[in-house]
Amino acid sequence: MNDYVLSCCSTADLSKERFVDRNIQVIYFHFMIGDEDYLDDCGESVPPKELFDRMDAGEVTKTSQVTVEEYSTFFEEFLKEGRDILHISLSSGISGSYNSAVYAKKELEEKYPERKIFIVDSLGASSGYGLIMETLADMRDGGMKIDSLYKWIEANKLCMHHWFFSTDLTYYIRGGRISKAAGMIGTVLNVCPLLNMDSNGVLTPREKLRGKKKTMKRTVEMMRIHATDHEMYSGKCYLCHSICYEEANELAAMIEKEFPKLHGRVQIWNIGATIGSHTGPGTISIFFWGDKREE
CATH class of the missing domain: 3.30.1180.10 (Hypothetical Protein Tm841; Chain: A;domain 3)
Known part of the structure; x- marks a missing residue:
């Protein structure tokens, strides 16, 4: 089995069960509705119907991306275990999360020079981003190495x-x-x-x-x-x-x-x-x- 981590953001819009089942690691965005802050945790904190009902009722929502510090903490857990990382981010066309992940990668490469950290801008969002992750999980499970998987998604994400x-x-x-x-x-x-x-x-x-x-x-x-x-x-x-x-x-x-x-x-x-x-x-x-x- 390939001993590397395949990860993405919660904005890939699959269920938490599916991410667990496919062994895809997830880092959560944040959002606010009303006066409360929540993790975008696949609908566990605020189920979809509740979210959109509250929006329909006039409550204002705000979102915030994953910070550099959060990415660093998230990635370092796997690097400490001696595992390489292929992280696919939400499109840079709608979020700055890709740049945050890249900054975290640069910091961690100095600390873990023996490890590989690949960051890919998916240029996608929601369950299309999720379908990309599922396809990569299929390839990983079929035995594809991290370098080849990185090259494949860079060539095919569009x-x-x-x-x-x-x-x-x-x-x-x-x-x-x-x-x-x-x-x-x-x-x-x-x-x-x-x-x-x-x-x-x-x-x-x-x-x-x-x-x-x-x-x-x-x-x-x-x-x-x-x-x-x-x-x-x-x-x-x-x-x-x-x-x-x-x-x-x-x-x-x-x-x-x-x-x-x-x-x-x-x-x-x-x-x-x-x-x-x-x-x-x-x-x-x-x-x-x-x-x-x-x-």
């Missing part, structure tokens, strides 16, 4: 696609991803913007469609266009949502019908507290392997 839309534009307006005027018009006209993550790991609006049904259909079309082997895609597809159970299940069924060779069922996850604090309720995202993302 092949992870993120497509998402929202039925509630409030938090996209608040975060500046959609102008206030466009958001107000969009709300009145029932517009659902379709966004993806570009090659710089930045959330980017691509199309504006009227109504959920049309937007869901277009999301599936984007998967057909970009997925490896198109409708014959045989990889995994993950979907995450912020309390949109009915729409999430409907979209998953559409994908499973359109892609008959899919590797298992579409796996559905909850959007976590850090990502959800910025998207708000009403967001649905799909993730799959495909062609290389472009700007």
Whole structure:
């Protein structure tokens, strides 16, 4: 067995049980809702429904990334055990956590010069970042060494696609991803913007469609266009949502019908507290392997 650590941030939006089962080490972001501070601990402190219900009720959320000191403490536990580290971070396009991890690496390399510490900017987020971690865990468990795994993910990370839309534009307006005027018009006209993550790991609006049904259909079309082997895609597809159970299940069924060779069922996850604090309720995202993302 390869004796190295595969780690990520809690913003990979899988369940705590899945991280444990796949032997993926996790460091937690922080968030605040109301006057309370919490760890983004995969929904244990504040379950997803409670989080989004409170946001719906008007409570303000704030998030904070992992600090250099926290990364140093987290990494050093494994280095003391004589283990190397491959850490995949949340996209630098939406967070400074990658830079914090790199600073921690530089400090620790002086203290542990015999150890390998690789830090990778995933250029991804949420359960797409999670699907990257699952894929790396599969390769690690298949016997791939840390150097080869590091080279593989650096070469292939932009092949992870993120497509998402929202039925509630409030938090996209608040975060500046959609102008206030466009958001107000969009709300009145029932517009659902379709966004993806570009090659710089930045959330980017691509199309504006009227109504959920049309937007869901277009999301599936984007998967057909970009997925490896198109409708014959045989990889995994993950979907995450912020309390949109009915729409999430409907979209998953559409994908499973359109892609008959899919590797298992579409796996559905909850959007976590850090990502959800910025998207708000009403967001649905799909993730799959495909062609290389472009700007």
